[in-house]
Amino acid sequence: MHDMKFGIIGLGGWVVGGHLPALTELGIKVDYCVDIDEKRVKDFSQKTGCKGYTDYKEMLRNENPDLVLIAVPHSLHASIALDAINNDANVYVEKPMATSFSEALNLAEASRKRNKLLIVGHEYRFDQPVLIAKKLIMSGEVGKIYHMRGFYIRQRGIPTSPTFLKKDLAKGGVVFDIGSHIVDLLLFLSGFPIPRSVTAKTHNIFSEDKTKFSVYPSPTLPNFKIEVEDFGSAYLNFDDISAYIEVSWASYIKENRREMVILGNKGGIHIENATLNFIKNITDELFISSPLISQQRGSLYREVWKTVMDSLSKGTVTYPLCTVEQGAIDIAILEGIYKSASENREVKLDIPEWLIRQSQQAT
Numbered sequence: 001m002h003d004m005k006f007g008i009i010g011l012g013g014w015v016v017g018g019h020l021p022a023l024t025e026l027g028i029k030v031d032y033c034v035d036i037d038e039k040r041v042k043d044f045s046q047k048t049g050c051k052g053y054t055d056y057k058e059m060l061r062n063e064n065p066d067l068v069l070i071a072v073p074h075s076l077h078a079s080i081a082l083d084a085i086n087n088d089a090n091v092y093v094e095k096p097m098a099t100s101f102s103e104a105l106n107l108a109e110a111s112r113k114r115n116k117l118l119i120v121g122h123e124y125r126f127d128q129p130v131l132i133a134k135k136l137i138m139s140g141e142v143g144k145i146y147h148m149r150g151f152y153i154r155q156r157g158i159p160t161s162p163t164f165l166k167k168d169l170a171k172g173g174v175v176f177d178i179g180s181h182i183v184d185l186l187l188f189l190s191g192f193p194i195p196r197s198v199t200a201k202t203h204n205i206f207s208e209d210k211t212k213f214s215v216y217p218s219p220t221l222p223n224f225k226i227e228v229e230d231f232g233s234a235y236l237n238f239d240d241i242s243a244y245i246e247v248s249w250a251s252y253i254k255e256n257r258r259e260m261v262i263l264g265n266k267g268g269i270h271i272e273n274a275t276l277n278f279i280k281n282i283t284d285e286l287f288i289s290s291p292l293i294s295q296q297r298g299s300l301y302r303e304v305w306k307t308v309m310d311s312l313s314k315g316t317v318t319y320p321l322c323t324v325e326q327g328a329i330d331i332a333i334l335e336g337i338y339k340s341a342s343e344n345r346e347v348k349l350d351i352p353e354w355l356i357r358q359s360q361q362a363t
């Protein structure tokens with residue numbers, strides 16, 4: 001897209017440390033930046049040469065950007081994304097795209113009505129082991145999937161920003177934070193089967209214990225209470241597939257684990273951190289093989305932003321980016337997890353047919 005006007009809303013740790021290096025490397029110019037924190041606006045505009053704002057509505061009104069990246073506290077994602085779409089901008093919104101399914105549905109409907117792209121920040125899809133696993137599944141090597149497992153568990157990894165820890169800003173804790181990624185990955189790999197119900201538990205174990213933060217020891221540990229859960233586990237029930245997920249910011253475990261297992265009737269996939277194993281019978285012997293992943297195509301976000309630019313020029317969200325409909329199904333499941341945990345019962349999910357159909361088409 002020529003002369004694209006690009007604005008960023010929210011100039012915190014993830015924009016500065018995650019997105020900006022890739023944007024700079026690819027020569028994608030940031031024209032406008034917004035944060036309610038004036039110092040962050042000043043620092044960011046000095047660094048990038050963009051025009052700074054402290055009110056995103058003013059930026060949208062004055063500048064009419066073509067694309068906005070939104071990376072603010074979770075509770076604000078959906079309303080800011082909606083304002084951006086209604087101002088005719090395409091949107092890249094960080095996960096979780098919303099904190100309720102109804103907000104997520106509104107976004108899906110608004111982006112369709114106004115013909116704007118909305119991309120959700122699930123960049124782990126670009127991990128080489130994930131893309132190779134997806135290829136194996138698509139080609140039929142795994143056969144019919146019947147069970148999936150996803151773990152994203154940390155020893156010490158409670159975030160330090162209020163964005164994640166204060167209930168009014170974050171709405172939920174680890175389930176919204178990294179649970180959103182692990183649910184997205186399982187949905188993406190299995191081609192968006194229809195989720196039917198959820199049974200879950202969450203725990204807030206370390207709210208008083210500052211030694212479990214990701215930055216430790218740190219001179220700047222926050223002095224407020226952690227108001228959200230730090231552990232979540234859920235059993236997800238699809239039509240023909242069962243799935244189990246477990247996420248935690250902090251646990252007494254031997255080591256950090258980001259792991260996915262996909263079981264099919266012809267083969268199994270085991271992704272553990274950056275390693276992929278494919279398990280299959282050849283003749284009557286059981287083989288465990290792993291692909292060569294040494295030729296990584298570069299940083300994850302470089303690939304993400306190249307694909308975002310490609311999407312803008314084609315006017316459609318390019319694979320493997322997460323579409324608004326797919327992001328909305330993720331939110332339906334996360335909402336179900338919170339509901340099940342608070343009401344201590346199985347929660348049925350009722351997801352509109354069109355959302356499922358469009359999500360399946362995009363994988």
Ligand SMILES: NC(=O)c1ccc[n+]([C@@H]2O[C@H](COP(=O)([O-])OP(=O)(O)OC[C@H]3O[C@@H](n4cnc5c(N)ncnc54)[C@H](O)[C@@H]3O)[C@@H](O)[C@H]2O)c1
Pocket residue numbers: 009010011012013014015018034035036037040056071072073074076094095096121122123161162163164177
């Ligand atoms: N995709 C990923 O892997 C990944 C990783 C980390 C964070 N994130 C997401 O990115 C988002 C930001 O995370 P972070 O670590 O940068 O948090 P952060 O707390 O460092 O940054 C959030 C920023 O938003 C600003 N803000 C708050 N309200 C605002 C408003 N109304 N208008 C403009 N700015 C506002 C805050 O002042 C702060 O600078 C979160 O939603 C988080 O879940 C995604």
